[in-house]
Amino acid sequence: SQQGEEDPQALSIQEGENATMNCSYKTSINNLQWYRQNSGRGLVHLILIRSNEREKHSGRLRVTLDTSKKSSSLLITASRAADTASYFCATDAGTGFQKLVFGTGTRLLVSP
């Protein structure tokens, strides 16, 4: 069963705009991760946020976590065409272990 659901399923923006993707999950978690997948490639880890953290930054990425609402958001600022990809959230589903449960993903298209 899928733990996370990303919203929206697809997002189309222009270069320079910000992109926000949301992830909702069902069970309590110890941590949540975001991954990027370019077309035809494997997933690449972007950022990890622990359940006791509310916000985390990495370059143009900003992740927030609201455990009371069981949701997380990924913000990409000043998007570039190279950011075109699918983005997935993944949680440990409360196990504290490495077995990740992935969401269904958001497809982001950034047009020049």
Place this chain on the structure above:
Amino acid sequence: NAGVTQTPKFRVLKTGQSMTLLCAQDMNHEYMYWYRQDPGMGLRLIHYSVGEGTTAKGEVPDGYNVSRLKKQNFLLGLESAAPSQTSVYFCASSYEAAYAVQPQHFGDGTRLSIL
């Protein structure tokens, strides 16, 4: 540094045939995983391994077997392929997570079609 390498990249099988997918990592990672990715469903964990000689079932293990005879290799076997196993298969690896969850590193996948 190749990271995680999967072979083959593409394969077409007939129903009932068997095959083995190979995953190799050169990062000395303890943990390795096999996922399948189907349209609209994200990734689902098939089997995983926390060290050489150990394997465990994930979310969707039926119809698959795995082996981890060497630390750097993790094999996924389909004994009798079925059309429902048509999917993209991803292997991943990570450091041991005794004290903190570690990011997983993925290969580029094996696209498997079963007719």
